[in-house]
Amino acid sequence: MQTVRKDIHNSEVPVLCQSCEARHQGICGALNPEQLLTLSKATRRVRKDAGEELMADAMPISSYSNVLRGVIKLTKVLEDGRQQVVGLQFAPDLLGRPFASESRVSVEAASQVDLCVIPKQALEALMLDSAPLEHRVMMQALRELDEARDWMVTLGRKTAAEKVASFLFMIASHIDPTDEEARAKFDLPLSRSDIADFLGLTIETVSRQISKLKADGVIEIVNYRHVTVPDLARLRVRCG
Amino acid sequence: MQTVRKDIHNSEVPVLCQSCEARHQGICGALNPEQLLTLSKATRRVRKDAGEELMADAMPISSYSNVLRGVIKLTKVLEDGRQQVVGLQFAPDLLGRPFASESRVSVEAASQVDLCVIPKQALEALMLDSAPLEHRVMMQALRELDEARDWMVTLGRKTAAEKVASFLFMIASHIDPTDEEARAKFDLPLSRSDIADFLGLTIETVSRQISKLKADGVIEIVNYRHVTVPDLARLRVRCG
DNA sequence: CGGAAGCTTGAATATGCTCAACACGGGTGG
């Protein structure tokens, strides 16, 4: 049962935003109805399929996007084609490097996604105007920095088995943020190839380690993508 | 020949700040003399030797610090002792995770450092008050995020040889930011052990790769720490 | 039913690690 949340001046809240899941989360939560109205005049909702590129590395940025649904992957590529996933973004994250004219990563839809696209100018103007908004954008950047540093430990110091366990554990806690002792059930938002690029491994190694976790009864796999973890704590101890 | 820079109301600029190298850089550059005066009443200068720990992981934070001289390393440690350096900070960076009650990394002086220590309360109060200050802090966070992501590519996808070359290239460009075609000469701010922890390698592998670069004439080593790079472009191509 | 894409499994190989010995340089004390 879903009810529309009440704003103080709900009549002033743009129609599109009234039913938006992200209205009170992410950056929009920092805006008053008036600011929301200004912003909403410039935004548009877009759906993208898995695999579509939203922004290329080193290309000019013309817009930010709110992630409303689905998973986005940020990647970097070496000249010879070696690829590394450097970040994953979920709803209600804001997409786009604030205050940069060029993207420093390539941005791609990992699953089907819904986005609320915001022109660069519009959001940056509003940020100069609204300290709470800028603050929220900063808090997201800081959270991403924490996550990146956590991941550096995984990339630099964990074994293949620990890397794969860490990845599964991260997805499990992100998608299904129940208790650590609980059972979890979810669909992997990434292909084996994406997981490999995220972990700095080959797809074969990822596959072998997943098979091993399955053989050891730590996870159950149906249909490649669908995973069940009977006991998250048992997965947790495999993360190193 | 060093001259003291003129502020509009130089008389109002605190004595300590007047001769401070970082006065117009880092976060202090975003402050007017009045704000600087308020802040300076709470700060104190501290010198730390290489190896001293400034902040422990998961411990409460009571202060921020401006790095005035030297190199700081941010590390994370796994339960079994495996260590990963997740960031390096140079002058005039601000030390300390903004708006967090606990540190998420362990902070250690990699060389002898001079710091300007700022109580947590004082800086955060000023940030709420001054959008330009908060903006500058955000810009640093975003730069650190960019750097972390660049480093994830190195950790995840580069060979040992490329990792070591990348590290030397990064230090060379940071310490001696001359042209890429130029000759560079500098002291390594990190021990072999720190370099290994930064690159996700062992000290033996780091040593071997440095020896190889030396044998190939890409770098010259005097005295372990002191490095000369006759041609940065030749080092650059080894970074992958 | 056939084909393609994505995934798994196996065998051989290479890259970086472990363990161990040794070298260098700086400081200390006889």
Add this chain to the structure above:
DNA sequence: CCACCCGTGTTGAGCATATTCAAGCTTCCG
């Protein structure tokens, strides 16, 4: 002033882990 010692760095040999290359298997779709 030299001998010694300790921390730090280098080098070598054997080994383990993850990669490469190759084949075969699922699942999805036409």
